[in-house]
Each structure stands twice: as structure tokens, then as C-alpha cells.
Amino acid sequence: MKNILVVDDEENIRELYREEFEEMGYGVTTVADGAQALTKMDATKFDLVTLDMRMPDMDGIETLRKMKEKDKTLPVIICTAYEEYKHDFGSWCSDAYVVKSADTALLRDTVKKILG
């Protein structure tokens, strides 16, 4: 079973994604900030990360950089409410950029595409 790490400071969003991804048949771990995410990465091997941008303390950009330092091959989907940075980060070092929406179809499609 493939494991997905969901990083988001909003609890409701974490819960929504967990339910959606578990329904798709993936193992889901959720954390509320970047530091916890990096710690989790040391303990568990993840196949995919969904990463929020705006978070307290360590923001998404910094977290992304540090994750990539640990594991260059780990796929990361930036999943954010900001749509205006799509150009800037879309192809920078993440594997996908999905604007948060009540309709999670796009997110699910993207995850499916990456994890196969």
C-alpha cells in the first residue's frame, strides 16, 4: 500500500484529504506543520506528499526545499488556496500545483497520475 503524507495547518482539510485518499486505497499520514512533516519523513517512507503553502513557522516553500534535500525523488504536490503562484512554483521543484477546491476531483486525478 502506498503512503501519502498530507501537510496542512487546517485540521478540516487534513481530515477531508485523509478520507478522500483512504477511499482511493492509500495509507494516509497527516501533520499540521513543516517541522512535523520532516520528522515523520525520518520515521516513515512516503510515496507522495501534499503540501500546503501558507503555514505558521515554516512555510511550504522552505518545507519543500528541506524535503527535497532529504529525498530528491519524493513526489510533492503543492496544494494551496493561492492560485497566483502557479506560474512561479508550478514547475519549480514540485511535481504538481493544485489550487484547493471543494471539488477534489483534480487533486485525486493528480495523485492517481503520480502514484499510478
Place this chain on the structure above:
Amino acid sequence: MEAIEKRELSILSEISRISNSATDLRDKLQRIVEVVVHGTGREGASVFLLDRPAKNVTLVAAVGLNQETVGKLSFPMGKGIAGWVAEQKVPLALEDPYSDPRFAYIPDSGIERFKSLVAAPIMDEDICLGVIFVLSLSSWQATSSDLTLVTTTANQISGVIKAAQLIENIQERLSELSTIYAIGMALTSTLDLAQLLSLIAKNSAQSLRAQACTIRLTSQAEMEGRKAFAYYTAGGGPLSEIDAQIGLSVSERVTREKRPLLIRDLGADPGLKAFSDGGACSLIGVPLVFRDQLIGVITVYNRQEDRPFTDNDLQFLTTVASSAAVAVENAGMFERMETLATEARNRAQELAILNDIGTAMSMTLNLDRLLRIILTAATMGGSGLGFNRAILLLINERTNTLQGMMGVGPTSWEEAGRAWSEVQSRHQSLIEWIQTGELFEHRDSALNSLARGLRVSLAEPEGVLAMTAMQKKPYNIVNAAADPLVPRDLRETLKVNAFATVPLIAKDRAIGVILVDNMFNQRPITEGDIRFLTMFAHQSALAIENAIIHTNLETMNRDMRALHEQLVQSEKMAALGAMMAEITHEIRNPLVSIGGFTRRLAKKLQQSEDKKYIDIILSEVSRLEGIIHDNLSYIKEVTPNTAETDVAGLLREILMLYEDELTQRRIRVETDFSPAVPKLQLDNQQIKQAVINILKNAMEAMESGGVLTVKTFVTPEPREVAVEFGDTGPGISLKAMNSVFNPYYTTKPRGTGLGLPITNRIIKAHHGRIELRNKETGGALFTIKLPAP
């Protein structure tokens, strides 16, 4: 003997009394022969006089002879008794002259009545002046004392003749002097050259009793253009052709030799023999010399064969010529002064006009008004330049063409007459004219539209207009039809055969051209006109340049203000944008939770009646997300990230994306993509969004289906790629037409009012524009126009 002496004395005393009398020579001689007849007691007496060249003796006084022969009866030297005595210079007494071989009988002379005669020569020293005869009806054998008496009488007559000649000479001299004085007076009486020359000719001819007189002035530079020929004829008629030719020939000779010429007998002159038939017989030519400079020739003609001109006449004419030369030179000088004064006066007037015009031009910095002032000044009589029509062209540096800006002038004869009489009746100055504002009356005249239609390329300057600007020099076209510089179309436009062009030069740079003509009064345009017009054009060019700079400054100022406002606006927008981004982000997260879990709920409540409430929640969440998306898009700065794009391909992609929705809405799509459309540098995503917004708009307009036409093509001028979207909906109201690109304007109950504003911003960021109109067949037509490479 005593009786003879007494008789002799009485004769001599009578003769000396007659000699002192005031009568003329002929009179005196007649009275003398009467005294001789009385004193000698004979019946007849006569006097013959020898003419100057000593060729003939002619009867001048007689008693007892037929009086009609006086002045006519004449013998050549040596012929007849009179001729013989004059030649031999000895007295002769003949008791029976008829038997003498020397006697020559002249019928009807009255001599046949007399039987005997005594003749004696009238001598002055060795020169014979004439012959005196004493005639007797009875046979008379003259004694030596008779001979002595006649000889003494002859001597006495010699004295009388000499005295008379002396007086005549003195009188002649006096008359010449008074003539010269009269001429001198006449010469100072006028300074008009033509009048003066006529006066000299007339006086000279009259004084010399000549039949004609001509004066020719040499064609020196300063005499050029003046009347350099005058003549006088005794009859008052024109100078005969042959005399004119003779005069010309003589003048040439005198000019060449620079000395007076007296020709007594034209027939004997090798150079002039050819003219001897019909023309003058003798003539004098004298040079007019002033300060060693030959300035002309005066010639007098004489047709009387028996009275050729003498050295005396030559002397006289030379005297006249010397004072005439001074007078002619004075007149010439005066004329030059007059010309200079006139020129100075004209210059002063021109300067005054230019000053007026300059003042008028300084009254405005408005280019349109300034051009009208310039052209009005060019066409106004009196205080303007007075041309009939004037056209002004300016150089457009961007297109490198000379472009007609304005034309001022009447369009017909009637209008011309009306305008001119109006100007004349009012006597308004240019400045008054400008201040009354009537300058702007004929703004839409035919000439003005004609002028505005003139357009000449400067890339390859050919015609006179382009040449004027490029060469920076004026052209005076006298015969447009035959002038290779005048293109046919220009000639046909102007409809005149003569016109002039001058360049408008400001700071050594040509900025335009003024064209003027005199279409209506046909006055030829002179070099003076061109000179004045050039000065005027110079002044005009500076004023135009000032106005243009001023206009540019105004435009720049306005642009700066706009730019400043825009900056303030965009700063506000940036701040607003940042705030909006924060707000939408904060809203978006809860929306995702609400919407996300509702969806999950919906899956579980598939068959429930409550599903419709769930659907409402989902639809409203979706709407809220749409509002957030549009707002963010609108606020976001649009910096296109361009790549080479195939427009038709992009359009097909979008249409494919919406294929299902279009079918669902029963909308048929018709495309017409021109293969001529080149690839463009576009931001794919942005253009896609722009097109989608238009597409959505069109779909929503066609509620119950219709036809969507999408068409691309290339426009030539300016070169642009056009993408047309036509629908068959109700079209767009006028009110909406002006507002559809304003943010938050919407006619739809659920629209955000940001779709078309976003499209507009994207297209503008691509340096393009959107046009919107209603088709004649109904429905709206959106056209995106993008600059084509």
C-alpha cells in the same frame, strides 16, 4: 569829268547809305542796282553772285530785266558774259554783246531790249564774289571813266556783301549760342530720361534744320531696361526704316571710333552707299561722352541735297552732345536713385507687413489657428502678400510624407470677387481680421478639402512639392503643363498652369511647404514675390515649429498627468490586490472544507430527498469559488509569458474543451481560419482564459441555441491578426456596449462581471485590442485584434 565824279560820288554815298541800312543783302543789292541805274543815267543794271563752291553765278538783283528771272537766271563758271567775267575777274564793255561769242542768250530774260553793256567783277581781294552789269537801251561805247565807275561801284558792293556776310555770320553764331543755351535750359528742365532724349533730338534737329535726329544709348548694365532710343522727325512722322538703318550703322561706327563723324555725301561713303537711295543725303554722328565713357550716339539726317551739313554744324552738334551727355547721365543717375528709393520703400512696406504678420502669428499657439493665419496672410491683399490661393503642407516624419494641412482661397470667380471687394470695403488689417475671428469662416471650403487630400511621399522625391522640401529651395512654375517637375495629378488637382512653392524651414530643417497661385487674376508671380514669400515662409516656419513644440509639451504634460494618475491607481490596486488575496485565501480554506465534506455527504445520501439541499450547498460553494477565482485573476498583474503560438490550434483546443457544453446548449460552431495568419508570440494560458470568457459570454447569450462563428484573418493596415466571435443571440444594448469591459458590470444574475474585463486586460497586455459591435443580421460580434509581425 566833273560831272562824272559828282555822279560817282553820289552813287558811292548812296551805296554806303544802303550798306548801313538794316535790310538784308538781297534787298540792299536791289536798291544798289536801282541807284546805279539812276546814277549812270542808263536803263538797266544787275548783280550776279557766285555760289560757295564757285560753280555758278546767279542773278540776285536787277533793273530793266524780267524780275521773274531774279534768283533763277544762272550761268556756270565761264559760261555767258557773267560766267566769263567771274572767271576772268576783269571788267568788260561790249557795245554789241550779241555779236560776241561769249554772250549766251537766255530767252524771256529781258536782255534783248538792251543794245550795250558794261560788266565788272565784284572782288574781295583775289576772290570773285559776283558780277555787276550796267545795261544801255541805246548803243553805248563805254569810256574808261564809265568802266572805272562800274568797277568802283563793284568794289563798293563787295564791301556791302562782306559786311552783310559778317552780320549774317554773327547772327548765325548768336542763334547757335542761343540754341545751345535753350538746349541747356531744356536739359535741366527734366530728369525723365525718355523725355530728355526726345527733347535733345528735337532741339538738335530744329537747330540744324535737319530732317531727323536719333539718339541711341549704349547698352551698359546700368542703362539696361531703360528706354535707350529716341528720335525726332521734322514732319512729326515716324522715323523712316532706311534712316533707322543708316543711324544704326553710323552709331556703330561712332561707337567704335569714339569720335564725331560728318558725312557730306552719303553716296560717296563706301560703308553707307547702299543706303543712299531714298534716305538721308548727309549726316552727322557725334558720341555722347561722359567722363571718358561713351554712353551713346546722337545722329542728325539731312535730305536736302543742296544743303549738306558743314563743319560748323558738326561743331555745333558736338557742343550740344557734351551737355546732353551730362544731362543723360544725370537723368540716368536720378532714375537709379528713384529705383533705389522705390526699392527701399517696398522693402520698408514688406517689413511692415512681415511685422504685422509676425504679430498676428504670435497671437496663437494653436496650430490649426496659426496655419489659418499664415494662409490668410498669404492670400490677403493690402496688409498681406496678396496671392489668390495658398496651400500649406507639413512633413509627417513618421510616414515620411508631405501632407496637405490646409488651403485658403476662394473656390470660384464669384467668391473671389466678393471676398476681395469685402476686404477692400472694410480696409481691415490682418490683425483686425484675426481678432474678429472671421478667419474660420470657410473651414470646409473646396480648396481646404483639396489641400487636405494632397499627400506626397518623400522617400523618392520626384515632384516639385517634394523637391521644395528636400532641396529647401523655392520653385516658380511658369508653365506647369510643360514642366517635368510637375506631376500630372498635381496639375489636375490645382487646375492652374502657374504657381510657386517655398519651403518652410525651421532651424535648418524643412518642416513643410507653402504653395501659392494666382488662379483668378492671373497675375504672374515675380522673383520679388518669391523673395518676399521666402521671408514670410521663414517666419511662418518658426511660428509653426513653436506651435508644434507647444502642442507636444501640452501632450507630454497631459500624458505625464495620466501616467501619474495611473501610477497612483495601480498602487491602490496593488494594495487592494494584496488584501483581496489574503481575504480570498482565508475564505477559500473553509470553502474547501464545506464543499469537500458536503460532497462526501452527497455520496452517502445518493437516493435521499435531502440530496437537493446538498446540491444547493455545492452549487453555491462552486459559485463562491468562481467569484474568488475571477477576482484574483482580475487583480493579478498580467505579464504575458509568451511563446510562439498557432492561433488556429489554440482556438481548436478551446472549442474541443467546450464541445460537450456547446452540444448540450444546441450551439453549432462554424470556423473559418485563414491560412495567412502567422504564428504569434502569446501567453497560451492567458489567451485561453481571454477566449474562454468571450466564449462563455456567447454561449450565455444564446439561451436557446444558435450558431457560433469563429473566424481568423489578417488586416492589411495596420497589420493585425483578427479573431472574430459572432453569436446569434439578442446582441448587446448600447448601454451594455459601453460597460461590458468595466469590472463588476454584469447583466447576468449569477455573473461576477469580471470575465470580459479580464479578457480586455489580457489582450491589452498583448498590445492588442477588442472591438465589439452588433452584427446587422443580429447578434454580437467580438473581435480580438493582435499586432501581427
